[in-house]
Amino acid sequence: MTTNKDMQPIKIFDTTLRDGEQSPGAAMTHEEKLQIAELLDEMGVDVIEAGFPISSQGDFRAVTEISKIVKNASVCGLSRAGFKDIDRAGEALKGAKRPRIHTFISTSPVHMKHKLQMGENAVLEAVGASVTRARNFTDDVEWSAEDATRTVPDFLCRCVEVAIHSGATVINVPDTVGYSTPQEFFDIITMLRERVPNADKVIFSTHCHNDLGLAVANSLAGVLAGARQVECTINGIGERAGNAALEEIVMALKVRGDIMPFSTNINTKLLSRASKMVSNVTGFPVQYNKAIVGKNAFSHESGIHQDGMLKNVETYEIMRPEDVGVHSTSLMLGKLSGRHAFRDKLEAMGYVLANDAFEDAFRRFKDLADKKKHVFDEDIAALVDDEIVRGHDAITLKSIRVQTGTGLKPTAEMTLTVAGEDRSIRTEGDGPVDAIFKAVRELYPHAATLQLFQISAVTEGTDAQATVSVRLEENGRTVTGKASDTDTLAAAGYAYVNALNKLLVKREKQAPEALTVAR
Ligand code: KIV
Numbered sequence: 001m002t003t004n005k006d007m008q009p010i011k012i013f014d015t016t017l018r019d020g021e022q023s024p025g026a027a028m029t030h031e032e033k034l035q036i037a038e039l040l041d042e043m044g045v046d047v048i049e050a051g052f053p054i055s056s057q058g059d060f061r062a063v064t065e066i067s068k069i070v071k072n073a074s075v076c077g078l079s080r081a082g083f084k085d086i087d088r089a090g091e092a093l094k095g096a097k098r099p100r101i102h103t104f105i106s107t108s109p110v111h112m113k114h115k116l117q118m119g120e121n122a123v124l125e126a127v128g129a130s131v132t133r134a135r136n137f138t139d140d141v142e143w144s145a146e147d148a149t150r151t152v153p154d155f156l157c158r159c160v161e162v163a164i165h166s167g168a169t170v171i172n173v174p175d176t177v178g179y180s181t182p183q184e185f186f187d188i189i190t191m192l193r194e195r196v197p198n199a200d201k202v203i204f205s206t207h208c209h210n211d212l213g214l215a216v217a218n219s220l221a222g223v224l225a226g227a228r229q230v231e232c233t234i235n236g237i238g239e240r241a242g243n244a245a246l247e248e249i250v251m252a253l254k255v256r257g258d259i260m261p262f263s264t265n266i267n268t269k270l271l272s273r274a275s276k277m278v279s280n281v282t283g284f285p286v287q288y289n290k291a292i293v294g295k296n297a298f299s300h301e302s303g304i305h306q307d308g309m310l311k312n313v314e315t316y317e318i319m320r321p322e323d324v325g326v327h328s329t330s331l332m333l334g335k336l337s338g339r340h341a342f343r344d345k346l347e348a349m350g351y352v353l354a355n356d357a358f359e360d361a362f363r364r365f366k367d368l369a370d371k372k373k374h375v376f377d378e379d380i381a382a383l384v385d386d387e388i389v390r391g392h393d394a395i396t397l398k399s400i401r402v403q404t405g406t407g408l409k410p411t412a413e414m415t416l417t418v419a420g421e422d423r424s425i426r427t428e429g430d431g432p433v434d435a436i437f438k439a440v441r442e443l444y445p446h447a448a449t450l451q452l453f454q455i456s457a458v459t460e461g462t463d464a465q466a467t468v469s470v471r472l473e474e475n476g477r478t479v480t481g482k483a484s485d486t487d488t489l490a491a492a493g494y495a496y497v498n499a500l501n502k503l504l505v506k507r508e509k510q511a512p513e514a515l516t517v518a519r
């Protein structure tokens with residue numbers, strides 16, 4: 001039998017705020033990033049990669065502020081191999097209790113030839129120089145071989161040797177394009193540990209992308225081969241098909257401790273909440289059948305399964321919903337519920353709101369309870385997450401009034417507050433949503449085009465809140481805004497405005513330069 005003391009610790013490195021934010025369509029405001037960082041810290045994540053400081057003023061600010069508020073985790077800033085990148089990361093991390101600089105350069109033939117236009121010697125030199133430079137700022141330096149899994153093995157070993165020799169403490173092995181398989185990834189980690197001098201002095205880390213749907217399997221294979229850090233994101237968001245999903249890695253290790261004797265620091269009861277927050281902030285819905293956090297992950301539909309579950313839950317459940325923060329019996333609130341009950345409910349759901357935010361959320365809860373007989377957990381989650389998201393937007397929807405019906409030309413009357421100034425208009429449209437979106441475009445002119453408009457119900461019943469998602473595209477940048485309200489048309493207006501706010505954030509990001517050299 002495996003006891004806790006036989007379990008080897010695995011560090012969880014979360015990159016939701018960096019690689020996750022690089023997902024096409026995902027953009028987070030500054031306040032949203034801080035909220036997520038606080039939750040990751042509370043959840044027990046060991047390292048939070050808070051951003052890529054040189055990539056934009058917004059990322060620099062996020063890393064700076066997150067460094068100040070995080071209590072337990074190490075805070076990490078990404079940088080290419082250039083000195084300017086590294087210095088900027090070092091600067092942003094100044095306030096962190098445990099700062100880590102993560103510097104990387106491509107090592108595969110295809111990246112070196114076409115992206116870097118650098119030969120092997122130049123890359124080796126850049127590895128040494130970048131790690132040495134980063135060590136001027138902190139003792140905790142992570143070095144990554146971008147596209148490691150398509151790198152010539154001998155060259156990968158030489159690069160890792162130089163990185164360790166220059167002072168790297170963590171060696172990350174990214175499967176940047178999600179090309180590897182579990183056996184191959186196991187072999188790469190094993191090879192590095194066996195062949196590179198002083199490999200036992202550093203921690204090896206996995207960073208697997210999900211292009212072939214193998215990110216979690218590859219990461220676990222890396223752990224079995226001796227990696228002791230896993231890089232991952234909430235809901236598996238990230239470039240293209242995403243990264244390894246944090247919740248899947250953590251629960252796989254927890255549930256299958258019998259054959260994978262490893263432990264993490266994660267408080268798994270916060271997984272569901274983190275998933276909802278990230279989905280809400282990015283506007284990326286979580287697929288119903290997503291492992292661990294999907295809506296159906298603990299639902300049983302077939303009669304045979306339901307019968308088995310009634311006899312003994314272990315017939316069809318390998319983990320308890322409560323372990324990941326899903327509560328099957330939810331105490332409903334109604335319009336007679338007071339502050340005390342509301343606060344208890346928020347706490348049970350894992351929300352801790354400061355006084356002002358609590359009062360705002362309570363007021364919105366009361367409004368909702370006036371319109372809706374039963375207020376479910378899902379309603380409260382939508383309401384509080386919405387509060388967090390809307391609370392700090394630069395453009396806000398102050399009021400909206402829509403008239404529509406058979407034989408009527410739909411109209412929208414709207415007031416937006418832009419940089420503190422109220423702007424009002426009345427517009428006509430082909431339909432009510434068209435009228436609303438026209439009003440927003442008139443009040444805040446922009447060139448972004450609408451890519452997606454989607455409505456889903458938060459709970460069942462005709463009085464359910466509607467969640468509306470709006471995706472906008474501008475010069476190749478896409479963002480998704482989201483909002484919930486019992487009034488579907490108001491939710492459409494809020495969601496459009498939320499998407500515009502995200503576009504403002506995204507506009508600020510620079511396209512990264514192609515060249516990665518130490519100078
Ligand atoms: O996928 C990747 O290679 C990366 C590196 C920057 C670590 O995200």
Ligand code: ZN
Pocket residue numbers: 019174176207209239
């Ligand atoms: Zn990545």
